Amino acid sequence: MDLFALERGNAAVGNASGAAGLEITLAGPELVLRMDTLLCVTGADLDARCNGSAVPLDEPFPAKVGDRVSFGYASAGMRAYLCVQGGLALPLPGEPVARLSKGDLVARASPPARPTTGPPARAGPSPAPGGSLVALGRELALRVLPGPQPSFFPIRALEVFFSGTYRISSDSDRRGIRLDGPRLELDRPPDIPPEGTALGSIQVPANGLPIVLGPDRPVTGGYAKIATVVASDWPLLAQALPGTSVRFRAAGAFLA
Amino acid sequence: MKTRDVSESSFLAEFPDVSAEEANRSAVALADRLARKPVSGLLDAIPGATTLFLLFDPHVVDREKLVRRLRRLSEEARTTPRETRRFRIPVAYGGEFGPDLTLLAGERGISAGELARRHALADYTVAFLGFSPGFAYLSGLPPELFAARRETPRTRVPAGSVAIGGSWTAIYPAETPGGWTLIGRSAVRLFDPAAHPPALLRPGDRVFFQPMTEGDLRARIAESRNEPARTLP
Numbered sequence: 439m440d441l442f443a444l445e446r447g448n449a450a451v452g453n454a455s456g457a458a459g460l461e462i463t464l465a466g467p468e469l470v471l472r473m474d475t476l477l478c479v480t481g482a483d484l485d486a487r488c489n490g491s492a493v494p495l496d497e498p499f500p501a502k503v504g505d506r507v508s509f510g511y512a513s514a515g516m517r518a519y520l521c522v523q524g525g526l527a528l529p530l531p532g533e534p535v536a537r538l539s540k541g542d543l544v545a546r547a548s549p550p551a552r553p554t555t556g557p558p559a560r561a562g563p564s565p566a567p568g569g570s571l572v573a574l575g576r577e578l579a580l581r582v583l584p585g586p587q588p589s590f591f592p593i594r595a596l597e598v599f600f601s602g603t604y605r606i607s608s609d610s611d612r613r614g615i616r617l618d619g620p621r622l623e624l625d626r627p628p629d630i631p632p633e634g635t636a637l638g639s640i641q642v643p644a645n646g647l648p649i650v651l652g653p654d655r656p657v658t659g660g661y662a663k664i665a666t667v668v669a670s671d672w673p674l675l676a677q678a679l680p681g682t683s684v685r686f687r688a689a690g691a692f693l694a
Numbered sequence: 695m696k697t698r699d700v701s702e703s704s705f706l707a708e709f710p711d712v713s714a715e716e717a718n719r720s721a722v723a724l725a726d727r728l729a730r731k732p733v734s735g736l737l738d739a740i741p742g743a744t745t746l747f748l749l750f751d752p753h754v755v756d757r758e759k760l761v762r763r764l765r766r767l768s769e770e771a772r773t774t775p776r777e778t779r780r781f782r783i784p785v786a787y788g789g790e791f792g793p794d795l796t797l798l799a800g801e802r803g804i805s806a807g808e809l810a811r812r813h814a815l816a817d818y819t820v821a822f823l824g825f826s827p828g829f830a831y832l833s834g835l836p837p838e839l840f841a842a843r844r845e846t847p848r849t850r851v852p853a854g855s856v857a858i859g860g861s862w863t864a865i866y867p868a869e870t871p872g873g874w875t876l877i878g879r880s881a882v883r884l885f886d887p888a889a890h891p892p893a894l895l896r897p898g899d900r901v902f903f904q905p906m907t908e909g910d911l912r913a914r915i916a917e918s919r920n921e922p923a924r925t926l927p
Contacts (some may be wrong), residue, residue, distance in 0.1 A: 530887035586698045586706055631714065631823055632831065634740035634747020636704045658742050658824030658831075666701040 439517055439612060439653060439676035443481035446552075447521030450498040451477040457525030457551035460544065462518040464679075466509015467538060469520075473546070474502045476523040482515025482677060515677040524550030577603070578674055578682060581689035582640065582665035587630060590662035591642075595622040599664060600686055604648065607678040613653040615675060617684065621646030628662040635659045638675075639669035640686075650675060695720075695768045695769045697761055700747070703737075707746040707755070707764060714744050715833065718821050720772060721746040722897040724764065727771040731765060741822045777893035780900045783865070783882050785814065785856050786911035791879035792856065798841055798875055810905060812836055813856075813877060818863065818901040823893060828885025830895040835863045847873030854880045854915075856903070881914035920927070 439461065443457060448457050466484045478498040486493040487508045488501055493563070509518065527545040538544065546660065584596075591599070592628040619646035628642050635641075640648045641661040650667060651659070667675060668689050698706045707724065709717040710889040728739045735755025740747040750760055787810035788795040799809040818832035819892060841858045851857070855866040857874035865873060867884035884894045895901065906914075 511826055530892070583699070583701060586700045596725075631743030631745070632822065634705060634738075635743030635744045636700045636747075636749070639700065656825050658747075658822055669702055 440481050440519070440673045442673045443517070443677075444519045444521070446496055446562055447478040447480040447519050448525070450480070450496065451476045451521050451523040453521065453523065453525050453551045457521070458528050458547065459519045459521040459526060460538075462509055462520060463504075464516060464589045465511050466518065468506055468508040469544075471501050471503055471505045471507065472543075474500070475546075477501050477507065478520070478521045479518055481518040482512045483508035484512050484518040485595075486518065493514060501645045512679070516679050517677060522546060576682075578678055580671045580684060580686055581668045582677060582686050583668060583689055584665045585663070586639075586666075587628075587662035587664070590624060590626070590628055590630075591622065591664050592625055595624060595665075598622055599648070600688065602685070604684045604686075606675075606678055606680050606684060610680060612652045614652050615650040617648045617650070619647070622648070622664070624662075630662050632658040632660040635663075636666055636674050638669070639663045640665050640667070695724075695765050703752050704747065704749045705761075706742075707748060707768070709744070717744040718833070718897075720768065722822075723771040724768045724841045725897065727767050728897070733760070733767075735760065742824075743821055778898065778900055779896075780902065782897065782902045782904050783880050784906040784910065785878040785880045785903045786855075786906050787813070787878040789908055791908060791911060792877040794875040795877040798839075798858070798877065802838055809839065811878070813839060813858075813863070814903045814905050818903075820895045820897050820899040820901065821862075822897050823895070825864075826866070826868060826870050828893040828895070829864060830865055830884070830893075830899075830901075831862045832901055833862065835861055837861075839863075841875040843873040844875070847871050851876065852879065854882065856880055879911055881911060 445455055447459055448455060452491070462484060466486070476498050478496070479493055480496050483495060487494070488499065489506055493499055507520070525547040527547050598620045599622055602620040604617035607616040607618050609616050622642050623646060624642070627644055635651050635655050637651065637653060639651045641651060641659060641663045642648050643661050648664065665686065684692050696708045696710055698708060700706060707721065709720045712720070716739070721744065725739045725741045728736060735751050736748065737751055738749040748764070750757070777842055779904040786792070788806050795809060796806045799806040802809065816834050816836055820830045821833045822831050823829060835858065835866050839858060840861050843859050851870060851872035853869045855876050856878035857864055857866060857872065857876050859874035863886060864874070864916060865880055865882065882894070886892055900913060
């Protein structure tokens with residue numbers, strides 16, 4: 439979800455951009471190492487510890503066979519990332535990614551992700567470490583690019599969308615972030631011929647409540663979309679806890 | 695070819711002034727061309743019902759340059775059609791495996807057997823993939839078989855279910871929730887993470903359904919969970 443945080447962790451342990459890490463949502467596991475390696479924790483503050491001692495975020499630290507890395511509960515942000523030197527082994531594309539449970543083994547990638555050489559990976563304009571974490575109770579202002587189906591949304595629906603305050607529903611996951619708040623009234627059903635979808639696109643089903651599409655969204659979708667969250671604001675949403683208030687504002691037109 | 699922006703790194707290619715079928719063919723032809731010969735900076739090309747969704751890296755390629763390039767390739771792609779693959783997929787219609795067949799047939803004023811016959815008689819083309827891994831939207835459904843989606847989707851649709859949703863027909867590759875009308879079941883494995891590519895069907899493929907008995911289906915399910923679809927010569 440928060441690829442900026444994952445990439446910070448990868449860079450810290452010397453992995454190539456895009457190496458797999460462990461995404462830890464809201465509360466964390468206790469992991470026992472089976473090899474000596476270099477680790478880094480980024481993203482949400484889940485009170486990460488190594489053998490009971492606090493581990494600073496965004497800084498690589500060496501760990502040895504038998505060391506216990508543990509996580510508590512989120513105090514700022516929603517998702518932490520544990521990066522391992524060499525990266526983690528990925529499941530096959532399309533294979534269901536199961537939540538880890540007690541006793542599971544997590545393997546390192548084979549061959550290990552190459553160490554980075556040359557210029558650092560481009561992750562776009564990266565927020566400062568911890569910059570995507572919003573304190574509890576604060577309101578998120580997200581920039582969006584209008585479209586790609588503006589004709590489905592009458593002016594009054596756009597006014598409601600851009601003036602209303604939404605709350606992130608607890609019924610949200612990596613597929614989509616559902617929002618509670620003022621319903622968008624449409625003149626006709628929001629059905630379109632299914633088309634490919636982008637990360638951060640905001641689809642509006644017939645009930646008028648927007649859903650922001652996440653990384654595990656369906657590859658094609660048949661609901662009209664009112665706008666797309668700009669890439670550099672996506673991590674704010676990825677790190678926002680259910681209940682967080684969200685407002686939308688139009689980003690400066692990038693279409694000439 | 696026209697474009698419609700979605701995000702800083704993606705846009706939709708549209709094919710105006712042609713039928714939906716023609717637009718889909720153009721989208722599939724361009725996607726196929728891009729898969730065979732990658733374009734620098736282009737990360738993904740996903741055909742939809744009438745569009746092609748394009749994801750690119752704005753740090754590597756300029757959007758305007760990319761659009762010009764795609765426009766040229768789109769013209770070329772239309773003149774070099776790919777060879778068509780054909781699949782025959784056996785289906786057990788109705789009964790416990792197609793729980794909505796009788797109701798839909800009643801609404802259309804025909805018998806369940808006649809509805810199954812018409813469904814199996816049509817020629818289908820994979821228009822695009824979506825919903826869940828390996829889920830292929832098939833165009834070519836006879837208009838009298840179009841069926842609205844259920845108001846309340848089922849929480850559980852068995853893998854292999856043959857279904858109608860709007861003007862499309864499809865087979866559910868895995869057990870998922872689903873809102874389509876279920877008319878039959880197949881034993882075909884549409885998605886295999888270990889296969890290359892993992893999805894059996896791809897846009898442009900032709901699909902034919904062949905009726906089989908419930909007994910045949912049970913035998914096929916018992917025999918093998920890896921029932922391959924029969925490819926026609």
